[in-house]
Amino acid sequence: MAKKFMYMNTKAPYGTIYALESLEVVLIGAAFEQDVSLAFIDDGVYQLTKGQNTDGIGMKNFSPTYSALGDYDVNKIYVEKESLEERGLTLDDLQHLTWEDEDEDWAEKDSIKLVSRAELADILDDQDVVLSF
Amino acid sequence: MAKKFMYMNTKAPYGTIYALESLEVVLIGAAFEQDVSLAFIDDGVYQLTKGQNTDGIGMKNFSPTYSALGDYDVNKIYVEKESLEERGLTLDDLQHLTWEDEDEDWAEKDSIKLVSRAELADILDDQDVVLSF
Amino acid sequence: MKLSIQINEGPYQHQAADSAYQFAKAALAKGHEIFRVFFYHDGVNNATRLAVPPQDDRNITQQWTDLQKEHDLDLVVCIAAAQRRGLMDEDEAKRQGKDANNIAEGFRISGLGQLIEAGIESDHLVTFGA
């Protein structure tokens, strides 16, 4: 039986490597056919900002990879509302991530779900394995 | 002319190595006959707590080294009052660090000075070099 | 129970590596099974055999090597993280044209799939990091 895997992202991109190496785990993990979710809270919400351009810092811009997650059947992406608001951001500041639902004639659907802290607590409660980054 | 060197300690001991490796710099630096001060703010104040006992965690207890600082003529140790209070601590919870004043017939004097944030700001302002740990 | 352990930080810099070791030792002493210890991020640096800590301090890599021998532990170093940080075994050194290798006895280098597998196969994945 598939386990519920939650990737919990709490850190900003570039300042530390956790965001990038978390994404590497998610991509590898997608091949294992488990029930995968990603959560972004605290500074983790910064990972999803639009318009990242790393030309000036000499580091690799890995933000385009998030838009490929849908192709890997990773489409449950939870962003905590409180974390976003505290940072002066809205959903419009984040990338628009989508996936195509095979069961509904490949209809394009949003991958990101904005959830309250209380809703996220319930989602977390339901997981079998939490990977923290 | 001697420069004023300030070692600024902001991190707790054991959780990370910064406190221990800061102390290693201070001991080596003492041989250079500069004007040395140490400041402890934020979680850095935890470095000076009394009664540290690392037997249970398998790490080296380096807290006795602080009491040797006086012998190295390191006797300006500033602890920020606000940081200490926020953590529910008082000077009594810290080691009693002393030094012997050659100019006053080796009178034993306190090395730790409890200073307010405003006082510490003035002390910092006066430094030539700040080493951050 | 069947446990796996993930270690995300290097030796000495963070206590995470020490906590993981103490936890692993206690779990084994209580008769629990450790399916795998997975070293990720800077955690791969725990696997170097070139460290020479002060004589009055613990040798973190040696502790793992000894525990591995005693309990036949599966100590896996993530290859992607290891390549970035300069940890390699003999085979990898050959493949990459490097003139030296530095991995300690008892550790093996493998892919991230080993972490996912540990999550699937174990009752609990316990993570130590910063």
Added chain:
Amino acid sequence: MKLSIQINEGPYQHQAADSAYQFAKAALAKGHEIFRVFFYHDGVNNATRLAVPPQDDRNITQQWTDLQKEHDLDLVVCIAAAQRRGLMDEDEAKRQGKDANNIAEGFRISGLGQLIEAGIESDHLVTFGA
């Protein structure tokens, strides 16, 4: 002005190593002198020649080695921090009875006194860390 730079974190894990490099490059381009770059704490891990980062990513150690060559930089790796973390040159490997060494071209291993000296001799010590 005469600058020295202190780097406290390892490559890739923290941006500190990258920021320090970008800063050093800009300072040199503006004609400033860099008296010394001192690698401390996990910063010593920047000096490994065994890293093999992904081809589309920067090679942080190589960047320092190249900058060292071009500007005859003094790149000093703290010996106490390096011993704990498994960074060593050929001499140190011999002394410690180790069968390999891993330090990259352009770096030298020396004591903490070099950091204090950098603080004394430089107009500014700029620290990059976590």
Added chain:
Amino acid sequence: MTTLHTVNKSPFSSSALDNCLGLAKNGSTVLLLEDGVYAATAGTKSAEAIANADGVSFAILGPDAQARGIEGKLADGIKVVDYDGFVDLVAEHDKVHAWL
């Protein structure tokens, strides 16, 4: 499901404990270890937040509190465990969530 949350950062310099308390459900346990143990010091804001976290149990890793010299300063009512007790807590819960 029941969760064992682990927090290894000081609440004074990191958001880890806040994140944990914001998302821990009733019936879960929070284990404070490494620099996380400072959160249980009597008379602090974090100790108050812990006391007010209804329905969540707290434990602290004794060896880490002793290393830091604060085992005599802990707020009342927090269970102290050693590494054996840490292992038992893992076994007693359905999963472990490390708040890094």
Added chain:
Amino acid sequence: MTTLHTVNKSPFSSSALDNCLGLAKNGSTVLLLEDGVYAATAGTKSAEAIANADGVSFAILGPDAQARGIEGKLADGIKVVDYDGFVDLVAEHDKVHAWL
């Protein structure tokens, strides 16, 4: 003496900016870099704290703000510099204090 303070941590998860603002004297400059740049995002508590820090100047490292996709969201009145400007700021002050 004049000090250039550098802050490279997010104000939402670290105490580094608070430490810095608590101890920075009038006439000093704070440079936000790496994850420290988030502090200058308009509409946040940290941006308010920055606006209220009378007598202290602020600068932000542009390349770090661009990398993080927030250069269009910065609060008004903060000077944006590149690495060249960072070097100039170091030269213009008597010392550099890194808040780690």
